[in-house]
């Protein structure tokens with residue numbers, strides 16, 4: 001009994017569903033007092049600053065630190081006077097959790113420290129509509145996995161054969177590839193339709209031009225919070241100590257370029273023209289209430305990939321398409337729990353050969369598709385390789401993403417009346433240069 005009780009993690013006080021804030025938060029907000037994610041904003045000509053958010057109010061953490069509100073937490077004085085979260089994340093989980101905990105205290109209904117200081121409140125809180133949100137982390141390296149079984153099955157069925165949809169290695173390791181870090185952009189950035197080589201089955205030689213099959217990929221990503229040195233491996237049991245938090249992720253893809261180029265070395269120009277992420281990093285600690293068990297893994301995985309406990313997360317995911325001048329249509333509803341391989345296995349696999357990881361590295365899940373056809377995570381699957389048009393509200397139909405379309409990914413967990421959201425990653429497609 002005693003052993004059982006000690007295995008249970010105590011609740012993180014900042015996650016307590018009964019907490020209320022003196023800042024007004026709408027019921028459908030992604031950012032109640034229980035969330036307190038981290039991001040980087042810029043207001044006018046001021047230099048970028050690290051922030052959190054509650055409701056629709058951005059919280060300038062640099063001002064709070066300068067004014068002594070984080071006394072007792074040994075932070076470098078310029079840690080929030082930065083254009084990325086990397087220096088803050090580098091201080092370690094003890095510090096970052098202490099900051100989230102202290103923020104939670106300051107924002108509680110019964111706490112007067114900040115609530116009654118009108119002069120300071122004006123400097124600390126800024127409506128989110130008045131700031132520009134920047135890319136939250138300096139991403140050194142970016143890896144994209146392929147961890148949803150339904151997605152891998154769908155793609156394998158379309159491109160190869162439904163009988164042998166999953167390649168022989170798929171259930172033995174979290175398959176992935178190294179992506180391009182420097183073309184990761186923040187939500188709100190316009191995406192240029194990429195050009196490249198394509199060759200359809202009917203064509204005898206390749207042609208060059210704008211992609212005709214531009215696609216989104218509905219993904220989640222985690223951000224590394226602690227570095228390792230070359231030669232070191234991270235086991236599944238320690239993996240979460242190396243994870244700072246999560247964002248929404250859209251791994252933009254050009255399917256016709258991909259089909260022609262991907263053999264034998266995998267994705268290249270079909271993917272590296274842009275990927276986009278949401279501006280707020282939700283800490284793994286804030287996601288604690290949404291842990292769920294994963295699927296039974298059959299065949300049994302090798303020892304270094306085995307794990308115990310709940311390492312999947314129940315996060316509802318949605319994608320919307322809004323053609324220029326038309327209504328927004330929700331085109332899919334999936335869930336982060338629809339992944340076969342979890343974050344512990346992904347990190348353990350990535351480092352098992354001694355590959356080092358660094359603060360700010362980004363690991364994306366791969367497209368997250370559910371079982372039903374209205375829960376698929378890409379146009380490739382929703383339109384079944386361009387054979388079934390999707391009807392949008394109004395007149396439009398879509399096989400793939402068109403110029404002028406705005407694609408928005410949203411995500412949130414909901415439990416005991418508390419909604420922990422990720423905000424959104426939204427981008428408009430511009431016609432090719």
Ligand code: MN
Pocket residue numbers: 144145217219251366367
């Ligand atoms: Mn992907």
